[in-house]
Amino acid sequence: MRQRVAVLGTGKIGEALLSGMIRAGWSTDDLMCTARRAERAEALRARYGVEVVSNTEAAKAADTLILAVKPQDMSTLLEELSPHLPADRLVISAAAGVPSAFFEERLPAGVPVVRVMPNTPVLVDEGMSVISGGSHATEDHLLRAEAIFKPVGKTLRVPESQQDAATALSGSGPAYFYYLVEAMTDAGILLGLPRDKAHDLIVQAAIGAAVMLRDSGEHPVKLREAVTSPAGTTISAIRELEKHGVRAALIAALEAARDRSRELGSGHS
Numbered sequence: 001m002r003q004r005v006a007v008l009g010t011g012k013i014g015e016a017l018l019s020g021m022i023r024a025g026w027s028t029d030d031l032m033c034t035a036r037r038a039e040r041a042e043a044l045r046a047r048y049g050v051e052v053v054s055n056t057e058a059a060k061a062a063d064t065l066i067l068a069v070k071p072q073d074m075s076t077l078l079e080e081l082s083p084h085l086p087a088d089r090l091v092i093s094a095a096a097g098v099p100s101a102f103f104e105e106r107l108p109a110g111v112p113v114v115r116v117m118p119n120t121p122v123l124v125d126e127g128m129s130v131i132s133g134g135s136h137a138t139e140d141h142l143l144r145a146e147a148i149f150k151p152v153g154k155t156l157r158v159p160e161s162q163q164d165a166a167t168a169l170s171g172s173g174p175a176y177f178y179y180l181v182e183a184m185t186d187a188g189i190l191l192g193l194p195r196d197k198a199h200d201l202i203v204q205a206a207i208g209a210a211v212m213l214r215d216s217g218e219h220p221v222k223l224r225e226a227v228t229s230p231a232g233t234t235i236s237a238i239r240e241l242e243k244h245g246v247r248a249a250l251i252a253a254l255e256a257a258r259d260r261s262r263e264l265g266s267g268h269s
Helices: 012-023 038-048 055-061 071-084 100-106 120-124 139-152 160-171 173-190 195-216 220-227 233-243 246-265
Strands: 005-008 031-034 064-067 090-093 113-117 127-133 153-157
Touching: 005 012, 005 055, 012 031, 012 038, 012 120, 012 139, 031 038, 031 055, 055 071, 064 071, 064 139, 071 100, 090 100, 090 139, 100 113, 113 139, 113 160, 120 127, 120 139, 127 139, 127 160, 139 153, 160 173, 160 246, 173 195, 195 220, 233 246
Parallel strands: 005 031, 005 064, 064 090, 090 113, 127 153
Antiparallel strands: 113 127
């Protein structure tokens, strides 16, 4: 079914969704977006050939609205949209931590809300978008949301009660890998490698390991054991990681990220 989609708050994630839909074959006639600054609006119009409108115009004209603003800006945006939003519109939120009930309380009765947590690899079409339906969302609404986010990666449905955990694991997940690559690059320099060579070695190892995890279907323990020879280099490194509590630190870090997501959803800045 043809639908008109508006991206409200076309920052990096919003622009990635917009460009992904265009690459997937969406007509620019069915897409629109909003931007705060006139120069940003003009850049989006020139780059993608889409209509750039006001938030209220988007509420009136689009079948689906993707709200891609920061969590702390969401309440103000909903106040602006609510008087102009018919009950048959689908609202998709891409804001971390904000529950669907927050939207349902501030929008006209019955408006369906789908909560989505994408991550930054949507910028290279390798994202993961975690999808949950609000109390008024139907299977059709979830399918419509998936059609928007699938061009920029994979989608996964979870109960909304699991969204904060998914935000900690997937939404913030790429940053943990960048942190690990940064630390391993420093280690490579300490071991005598030039920075650029250390970086290239680690990035390719990360890509290869990720593809093997994705395509082999093997448990990560089995893949790790295949690299870990008796009395070899790998087990020596693993022993040090365990000695320094890296596994426990990661678990604690993800718990902290989950708790912060909950705080954002409860209105704590």
